[in-house]
Amino acid sequence: MSSVSAGWYKDPADTSTQRYWDGEGWVGKAIPADAVPPDGPPPAEPEPPAAEAAPPVPAPQPAPVPAGPPPGWAPQPPPPPGWQPPPGMQPPPGWQPPSGLQPPPGWQPAPGAQPMHAHPYPYPMPMPEARPHGMALAGLGRRLTARLIDIAAVLLLNVVVNGYFVYLYLQDFWPIFTAAWEQAMAGSTQPVMQQGTPRMSTLSVAIVMIATLLWLVYEAPSIAGSGQTLGKRIMGIKVVAMERTGELGFARAFTRWARLGMWTLFWWCCVGLIVQFLYSLSPLFDSRLRQAWHDKAAGTVVVAVPPGTKPTVETATRGDNPGGPQ
Incomplete structure (x- = not known):
């Protein structure tokens, strides 16, 4: 199939x-x-009317073969010395038949085998571009721009919701930073290590947890319903399932977000940032469907949906969608 x-x-x-x-x-x-194709398959072509039975045509009689050459015929003289065929009737210097039309050195056909081409065309058949549900795949540049817009939106939410906790954290952190800076500027060879306060430890955990929850609340419900966050809506792209075009649902949207967003909890050791960076680059590793790793986990794909565009195929059955789950 x-x-x-x-x-x-x-x-x-x-x-x-x-x-x-x-x-x-x-x-x-x-x-x-360059013509706009119709939605769905082309209409069936009407069958041509049955032609009336034509009267049988008598078989032509073979012409009698002359017993010898016609009268006056004589063999043609050979070409003069140094004669060459016209330029249009001879191949250019160094011409060789294409490699796909000649067997490799030493090749011998199997006994009784008939020569044949590996494909019906004299060139490899090109693979058509994947168009899930009749929609073009979203470009990597548009996806990156949409992600940057979403990061800015989540950062704004953190300024509003998380700003007070960041302010409390800075109240305890700033004196420690100032003391360490003064020691460094004074040229102290043995600077005294300043210890963070217990409130700083509590606030650092709370800030990261709130930032993760704000990202979840911002992205998962919008992807579950419309398949578009603010950034994706502005850039005209959408997250759809591989097998249908309806809503994803929260469970599936959460699965897609969690593969990327849960690594925010590990920002404190920089592992989370590295993993999220690799996830952001993962569409480059899939030249067929441009699926990121979190798209593969949720069975989704990101497509371009310009204004007024509607999918030409509502539902794919039997796993016929390119790269989709079987």
Whole structure:
């Protein structure tokens, strides 16, 4: 079974046209590549009317083969010395047949085998671009811009909700920092290590927990309902499931967020920041569907949805979606 979903793609035999792929083969007539295809498969072509039975045509009689050459015929003289065929009738210097049309050195066909090409075209068949549910994949630049907008929105929420706790933390941290700075500026060779207060330890845990919860509350419900956060809505991209275009639901949206957001709890040792950075780069490792690791965990994909665009396929069945769960 083909892993390419049904839809309109460029015809591999003629890239200036496009045809409809039904998941198993090409159907219908080709249309120009820049034309807007209809929704779904092309309409069925009417069958031509049955032609009336034509009267049998008598078989032509073979012409009699002459017993010899016609009268006056004589063998043609050989070409003059030094004669060369015209330039248009001979290959250019150094011409060799394409490598795909000649066997490797020493190759011998199996007894009784018939020579054949590895594919029906004299060139490798191009793989059509994946279009989940008839929508184009979101570009990496738009996804990065959307993520930066979301980071700014979550940071603004932290300023409003978490700002007071950060202020209390700085009240205890600033005297320690000032004392260490004065010792360093005085040239002390044995600076006294300042210990943080118990309130600083409590506040640091509370600040990280609140920041993680604010990110969860900002992203998971919006992805569960519309598939779009503020940044994704501005950039015209959307998170959809691999097998359908409806709402993801909170459980699935939480699974997608948790693979990235829960690492915020490990910012204190820098491990969380490194893992989140790698997760952000993970779409570069999937050239087919551009799925990040958290998309693979939730079975989702990010697509581009310009204003007025609607999916051309509502639901994929039997796991026919490219790269989708089987």
